[in-house]
Amino acid sequence: MSGFSSLNTATTALWAAQRGMDVTGQNIANVNTDGYSRQRVDLQAMGGTAVPAIHSVSNGSDGGVAVEGVRRVRDAFLEARGHLETANTARLTAESAALGQVEENFREPGRSGIQSMLTDVWSAFSDLTTNPLKLAPRSQVIERLDTLAAGLHTTRAALDQQWDQTRDGLAVLAADVSTAAVSIADLNNSIRLATLSGLPVNELADRRDSLVSRLAEAVGATAVPRADGVVDVTIGGTTLVSGTHAIGVRLAGSDNPDGVGTDAPRLVTDPGGTTLRAGGTAGGQITALTSIVPGYRTQLDALARSLAGSLNAAHTAGFDATGAPGGPLFDDGSGTDPVDLSAVTAANLTLRVTDPARVAAAGISPAATGGTPSADARNADALFRLSLDPAGTDALYRKLVVSLGVESSVATRNLEVQSVLSAQVDAARESVSGVNLDEEMTNMMAFQHAYNAAARMITTIDEALDTLISRTGLVGR
């Protein structure tokens, strides 16, 4: 123990306090940075001999303070939980948004939806009942049937467009994921090298973890920590980033909604082609591509088929203004006879009867009324009565809209619940890793005082040495 060693002790205290203030400054600077984890200085008292021996003794007051390291304060369990919840929220958001868009495509309830077009058609048939000989109500029937077919085309086209847009979005997302995976692998490499050479890696690790969070949100990726500070990233069990190596992701599968059944759109590794069990936004979009949009598309096609089937059947039972038996009203646009109902979809539903005189309003054949076409309108009434069929097209359509409403409202509610859950986990993460300004201010003061005290220590020892050097040994001078 000597005066000089006390100076050393004071110096280490100065360094430690300075480092403490540095870290506090860094924390305050990043108070609003996304993905930043607050840092703490780990201090350790020095001194004491590791191996006590008779000739190597320490009086215990020799030493000082050492900065053991600067630690990121974070909870790995909460991070993993956070990734999981973020992925779920993103998946539900994508699904709920897809259902919301489908709802918009159907434009119900209102005056521009298919329901109102159907109602117009039934009214036209009833009007035809009161005036089967006039051209006007016959033309009205033709026009309204045509409007209905056009309405079905529009809705179907809107669904197809939604499908295409979602697929494009997913392709872009896959490219983003590939880029992020490469970045993570690069950062892993830097972190490993820096760790091996004992350099600080906190900021690099923060950047990498924020990329992992982004991957969690995009494809439901999870991170597995490895030695030397690197993490592996997996998607549904398939490794995307392994240490310093990354593989890409690409979108595979049909680029046409008709091909969903045989070649469903999916994310695969590139190279490799292994199908990924993607979650997150990608998972939601894949659900939209493989089940939500194609599901309502199929239901709409079934509706068109039911409409064509029931109207054709009723129409062929009647006789038109020229006395000829009525032909099919709708077909699939190919003009084949008889109409191949299984080929009819909402996209190709075509009105075959375009001549108003060919609308079969009469229910009684000319042969039964003396050879001339009659003014009977029983068949027009029969066509109107299709609207009263409890299992008819209207009921089918209502069922479709209601099931869409239920599915969409359930998705919205699930999303709300999930958002609350996600917010709680985020808050918990923030509570561990976030920067609290009050705390930083307090720490700053503590380190400032420590610095001041250490400086005073040096002054004191300086004065003591000065006394020793300048004032002693002057006796007799």
Next chain:
Amino acid sequence: MRITQRAVTQTALQGLNRNLADLGKLQQQLTSGKVVSKPSDSPSGVNRAMQVRQDQAAAVQHARNISDAQGWMDFTDTTLQSMVTQVNRVRDLTVQASNSGVLSDSGKVAISTEVAALRESLLGLANQSVDGRPLFGGITSGATAYDATGVYNGVGGAYGVPVVGVARRIADAEDVRIDVTGPEAFGDPSGTDLFALVGKIATDVAAAPEALGDDLAALDVALERLLTAVSSIGARAARVEIAAQTNTDLQLSLSKQLALVEDVDLPKTIMQLQFQQTGYQAALQATAQVIQPSLVDFLR
């Protein structure tokens, strides 16, 4: 739990967003006047609304059909009533002519001429049409029920063709026949119908007064048939009248139902909006006060 400034900010922001979203929803309901604007707002409500809308459209259509039926039947009734008057006149003249002793030849000719004229008039009435369709022609697509000589050229009720009624749908489950065919009202054209009978009377007055007794009996049968047609039309008109009343009630009740499902309850929604606004303002105030201070303000 450790709380950080950022956590407070985020929580505050979330709360404010939720408040504002609720406000926006109420605002949208008030401005559109509708509670349900998309199926997910209330799936069962949308189902009901769609059903009621369709029922409403059908009711409006039925109302149109009813007024059409009423017009047609009123006209048929008026026409038949005038025909009854004229047939009564024919009967009077026939009775007068059968008293052969008091009538001079010129008197017989006058009666014969008048009866012949009445036959023309009756034929004219029998050819009355609504909107181009003869009232008594059944489902004929032609413009007349009887030709100039009195031959029935309507469709239904004669010459082996069964009667096919002209009907109007006056409710979802009810349609009513609105016409009477010529053969039903005036007798079978292949035998001696009303017009043939009146024609025969016109000739018999001058040529065969002894046959007038039989003619008179036949005329009574024809008159009876005519009156049956009038009462039948009257009964059906009464049915349509009731349907019209029911239809009006139904339309009212449907509008009410639709309003219940779809429309905004104004007082309730406005109250909710007020509550929500108060809540939002309180949230803003609280946020402003909580976010502002930190230890920085108090340390020198």
